[in-house]
Amino acid sequence: MSTATLTQTPGQSRYGKLALALRDRILQGEWAPGDMIPAESALAQSYGVALGTIRQALSLLVEDGVLQRRHGKGTFVTKGVDGASMMRFFRFRGVDDGSSETPQSRILSSRLRRATSQEASVFGLPPDAQVLHLERLRSLSGEPCLLETIVLPLPLFGKLAESDTEVWDDLLYPMYQQRCGIVIQKTQDSLSFSQLNATQAKRLKLAAAHPCVQVERQAFDMAGRCVELRTTRGDAFSFKYTTQLQ
Amino acid sequence: MSTATLTQTPGQSRYGKLALALRDRILQGEWAPGDMIPAESALAQSYGVALGTIRQALSLLVEDGVLQRRHGKGTFVTKGVDGASMMRFFRFRGVDDGSSETPQSRILSSRLRRATSQEASVFGLPPDAQVLHLERLRSLSGEPCLLETIVLPLPLFGKLAESDTEVWDDLLYPMYQQRCGIVIQKTQDSLSFSQLNATQAKRLKLAAAHPCVQVERQAFDMAGRCVELRTTRGDAFSFKYTTQLQ
Structure with missing residues (x-):
């Protein structure tokens, strides 16, 4: 997994910025639809942020439908809508x-x-x-x-x-x-x-x-x-x- | 806040049992529709369980629609469906x-x-x-x-x-x-x-x-x-x- 740094922009929360950064990595294809993304602890470490910040960022992406949480399994990139x-x-x-x-x-x-x-x-x-x-x-x-x-x-x-x-x-x-x-x-x-x-x-x-x-x-x-x-x-x-x- | 103990039943997860206990307290009216429930840390302490267990239990109740999470605010008892x-x-x-x-x-x-x-x-x-x-x-x-x-x-x-x-x-x-x-x-x-x-x-x-x-x-x-x-x-x-x- 590559690491990334976050530059702070005025008026944007740290977790909001983090959510955008994670979404970019998904759009770039680093994690494909259906893939499980790394554990929260690993992501927190790689960005140098608290676990709570990563959780807030992931929650935003779940709300947007980009990620899906599965109980006891992990967090996955949405597979996309079925054509049927x-x-x-x-x-x-x-x-x-x-x-x-x-x-x-x-x-x-x-x-x-x-x-x-x-x-x-x-x-x-x-x-x-x-x-x-x-x-x-x-x-x-x-x-x-x-x-x-x-x-x-x-x-x-x-x-x-x-x-x-x-x-x-x-x-x-x-x-x-x-x-x-x-x-x-x-x-x-x-x-x-x-x-x-x-x-x-x-x-x-x-x-x-x-x-x-x-x-x-x-x-x-x-x-x-x-x-x-x-x-x-x-x-x-x-x-x-x-x-x-x- | 009253405290409660959980008796272990075979075949039911600890957080599943905790979710039922929390739902009972809502049904009994301890927390009314629209009320914010206590912080996760306070609940974890009162039940003597790990924070992760409380989080799993709350997630189940969110999935069931009994609770709603609001970003940066807390977890609330669902207000119920609007008659309109x-x-x-x-x-x-x-x-x-x-x-x-x-x-x-x-x-x-x-x-x-x-x-x-x-x-x-x-x-x-x-x-x-x-x-x-x-x-x-x-x-x-x-x-x-x-x-x-x-x-x-x-x-x-x-x-x-x-x-x-x-x-x-x-x-x-x-x-x-x-x-x-x-x-x-x-x-x-x-x-x-x-x-x-x-x-x-x-x-x-x-x-x-x-x-x-x-x-x-x-x-x-x-x-x-x-x-x-x-x-x-x-x-x-x-x-x-x-x-x-x-």
Whole structure:
């Protein structure tokens, strides 16, 4: 393990600075997603700080979702979000447990286009930047269940733009990681109710104006950048979502 | 602060037993919702255990939602769920921010009836037990927005059953706490899509068969008992819910 020194900046707590330093080492790949980081005592020694300071820094990174504590095991770099997480909003009929089966994926269309001003702003791109625009159909047991529009910023996803969508995997997030080195660490999904237009309905084998639940997703990488915009539509009668508040 | 001793039970960790002991003291009311509990060092000393053991016990209670840690402040007994939490699933038109305004509440009907076998099972009651059955309409700026059916077990909610519903507060959970000593500590909400029947539609000033989002709630007290069953229905076009995954 390399050692590091912390220069004190006015207005920033010692543990806040330490948290940033540790996050940088994760972003640089010193510890990969799923890796256990060194013991608190070893980190405290290497930075020359008290154990309590290291604990506060790690707690900040746990709150941010960069690290996860496992009881009696240690502290681990978050593995990232599973690409099947969209399925937690639906329970499809005729499927035993929609949340456990990975749907098959088919890319219906893939093209490069200029980012809208809103997309450029969300992705932190210049106004004339390009994005990769995908239409994707997900199916369970051969039956279409979710229709998706996915927008990815370039040049970040350049390697995906060049590749043949026919051989893409069913899950996109592991592919983002393997081909582009991007770990999706957090998603924000905004759910609302809508009705399918004629084209969407046809893709999903439903009638035009059929009720649907629409999920607007922003996905973020380990550095907190938004790197994916996605709109997913599925039959409202298959919508089922359980959440706890405490 | 009283001191306590821990007897060792085979098959249970020392910190697990300590967590149960601490939870009992909270349930007995020694520390009320919102109270800060004593420092880790003081607790460790009073139980004659290592600091690490106390920390593990507190972590379990934080995971259970009984305690909350606040950075640089201390560890607090959870205040309980806010009675307005149902509003986080909706954004009503003509209302600036549905989640911040507390809707007005009107109890449409209140009656005692025998529990169904499912209710008796969920509440842990004998088969012939009684429940309080409420119909409730919630409105924003005078416009009806949510229709609710609420089932509460007796004798736990006996004091509410005896009281005049005309003078009830807009929020039920603070009333559960003040009148019956029950703190709602966790809710589990299961969302699905449905359509209003004629009676429901009339209450909400919508057309029969109008699309609605239906929330099936189980609410739990600090001891982990289910103490409320609730079904809430609202206009599907007002449904709006944002959730993060990391």
